[in-house]
Every structure is written in structure tokens, then in C-alpha cells.
Amino acid sequence: MSFGTFIKNIRKHMELKQAEVAEQTGIEASYLSKIEKDRVAPPSEEVLIKLAAALYHDPNEIIYKAGKIPPDIRELILNDEELFFYLQQKLEEKQKGE
Structure with missing residues (x-):
């Protein structure tokens, strides 16, 4: 939609x-x-x-x-290194699967 x-x-x-x-x-x-x-x-x-x-x-x-990325979620990602690397890993997994 x-x-x-x-x-x-x-x-x-x-x-x-x-x-x-x-x-x-x-x-x-x-x-x-x-x-x-x-x-x-x-x-x-x-x-x-x-x-x-x-x-x-x-x-x-x-x-x-x-x-767009909501500001509070963007802030969370920028301030949580573990979350950032988790998301980065997920992105790499997705790219390998394509």
C-alpha cells in the first residue's frame, strides 16, 4: 500500500x-x-x-x-552500539540471501 x-x-x-x-x-x-x-x-x-x-x-x-526513520528510533540506533551491529549483521545476511 x-x-x-x-x-x-x-x-x-x-x-x-x-x-x-x-x-x-x-x-x-x-x-x-x-x-x-x-x-x-x-x-x-x-x-x-x-x-x-x-x-x-x-x-x-x-x-x-x-x-523515513522516526527520530526516537534513529536516536536509539545511534546510541546503542549493540543494536547497530545487530542491524548491520541482519543487513549483511539479507544481502547474502539476495
Whole structure:
């Protein structure tokens, strides 16, 4: 599922209008429409966090679905050497399997 479809599905499930979500997010409704139709790349992390709040949804999931790494997860990886090397090992295993 594309990012835009993901956002649209959440908005419709919450029974919110594009104009409502756009206003709460601080963006134009036309921009939200473009996001939902995948006509533009996912917005900045700042907008994603506001979008998550407007949709009453987990910001980390919204950021992740946008193809980005949530800041708290990025911070965790940067501050946990064991976790970093574990992830690096997983990446190497995946690359060998391809």
C-alpha cells in the first residue's frame, strides 16, 4: 500500500474531511489531496508528526510508512552500539540471501 493510500484510509476510517485534517496539520487541502494521490513525495518529518496528530495516529508509524526513520528510533540506533551491529549483521545476511 502506498503512503498516500495509507493516509487516505486512516482519514476515511476516522471520518475526517481533507479540509479538517489539512487545517489541523497547517497545510493546504490541495496539498493533502496530492499526498493522498501520491502525486508528491511524503512531506517533512515535522508535517508528518502534525498529520499523525490530526489523524489521531501513531507518529512513528506515519513516519515509517513515509519511508523515513522516526527520530526516537534513529536516536536509539545511534546510541546503542549493540543494536547497530545487530542491524548491520541482519543487513549483511539479507544481502547474502539476495
